[in-house]
Amino acid sequence: MKKILLFFAALAGFATSAQDFKTLTYFVNDSTKLELDLFVPKEKSKEKLPLLIHVHGGGFSGGQRKDGHHICGYASQHGYVAATITYTLYMKDKNFSCGGQVPEKVKAFQIAANQLWQATLYLIKEAGKYNIDTNKIFISGSSAGAETVLHAAYWDRNLMALYPQKLPADFKYAGVISGSGAVMDLNLITKQNLLPMLFFHGSVDPVVPYDNAAHHYCPTNASGWLMFFGGYSIFKHVAELQGTARMVTYCGGGHEYSDEMFAKDQAGVVSFMDRVLKKEHFYEHTVVTTGKKGDKDDKYGFCD
Template sequence: MNLSGKLLSIPFIILLSALFLITSCLKENSTRRSNRRAETYKNLQYGTNTDINNKRVDLKLDVYVPEGAADNQTFPMVLYVHGGGFSEGDKNGASALMLKFADSGFVAVSIDYRLIPEDGSSPCTVDPLQTQYASYMAVQDTKAALRYMVANAAAYHVDASKIFLSGNSAGAVTVLNTVYLSQSDFSNMIPGVEIKLGSLDNSTNSLTNTYTIRGIAANSGCLPDPSYITALNAVPMIFFHGEKDEVIPVDKGHTYGCDNTPFVYGSESLYTRASALETAAVVHIDPGGSHLPYNSNFLAINESCFFSSILSGAPESGYYTGNESSCR
């Protein structure tokens, strides 16, 4: 399968786990670079775990700090999860987006997470259990990366009370799952998963730092049902989606249009759910767009603006089509 041809053959989630203490990858252990817009710290190891083939994987992230940060200055943080159908892609593909976030006054973090091997299967014949494992491992790793960044917030100028999540495609699914699906949700969907593969929140590293997510940006993402968003757990959200998306339906339907793949709810359904709960939400719909129709510049401008509106206490809401900006 290609990048858009394997995003989510999932009822959604499962786990592969191992505990490993990783608290020492600070600035001196990374590759440090300066550029015009950000001080970057590359290849910081936030944890380690085994992949689907029981191979040990060191998991790393990159941090982009706004240029010229004073010693004690802190910034809100955006942690980004890349797309690629849970089988390809890496943190390096988001460098342009990360620099744009740093330009806008955010510490930007791009993570690698465990992937499943490319096997050439079509979206309609891929082994769903493999992708269930992969999607759950992605949530595990995202949670571990969040704990790592909170543990090391001072080292990278992060205001740990102002944390946001952003993701594209499989990454958008991951950030939505991270916020809205609990361990009990996963266990109900896949009985015995916690016993078989361990806890959702204790894997990849053994850090115990806590965090609160202030908002989510989901580009071509979905959930298994809008009801996972409740009045108790809802956070402000901004969505981006192509109306002709062939991978994840903009409203609801089977992923990839395959009869045997999961029935999911895309950005329009999730926007409607948020609005019904009176949770701030913005959705951008490209009427002729397929999967991932918006470029990094459009995403960065509108996401950073939306996150800033949350911090101001007056988050934006609204439905936008085409290239109309929601940034006011």
């Protein structure tokens, strides 16, 4: 494992106020209308461009697609078409913590993942109009959005489908970027379906476990008890599968770091995608000291 120690520095966020985007409807049925904001590079390209689709966080009960404007605006200025999507906030007015119900939690993941698949399908159909290379589609998400992209990448799309319109059977995403995300079952990720991944996660996140633990660290008798395998757990799994991944650990950091790279280190996100498109193979761990109290409680030895 390549381990790099960096000192935390506050970076200025990328301003997207001057960035143009189009709001498009990507899905409509009798009960639902979903939109996305599409950012397209201003400079024309003779070659087809890679695409990034971003899913905002908010516990499946809050957040909005404009939360993804910082990363999408930056990516579009660096050669990517980028979209940030609206999806159904299924857990609004419901308990998403220990007092909730596991089937409801799973349903929230399933709806969001299906709607991400629909956004992907829409942009594949519109690829000619927006000069998109459909073999180079990345997905990214923060918190609930990260849980969405991870499950969208690795679930059986036929088994978990909610809508009749489906992605091509042989379609695979080019890579996944997860900000404080997790999967419910590590066995979903196999040698056969493994994708390049970038993870960033606070090491003492009390909401979505950094390693493997129950969601919200719920007691085993809780109605909402659900095992989660967080960024570091998946990162270790990738090593066993000899895959490509980069992990950024915010030592002592909590769930407030779920949007950190999307808001403050967009260059790191784009660099990851660029390297994947160059077919680089890497397995790297970057450790960032935050100076927070949790640093001294680090059980992994990263902050020693």
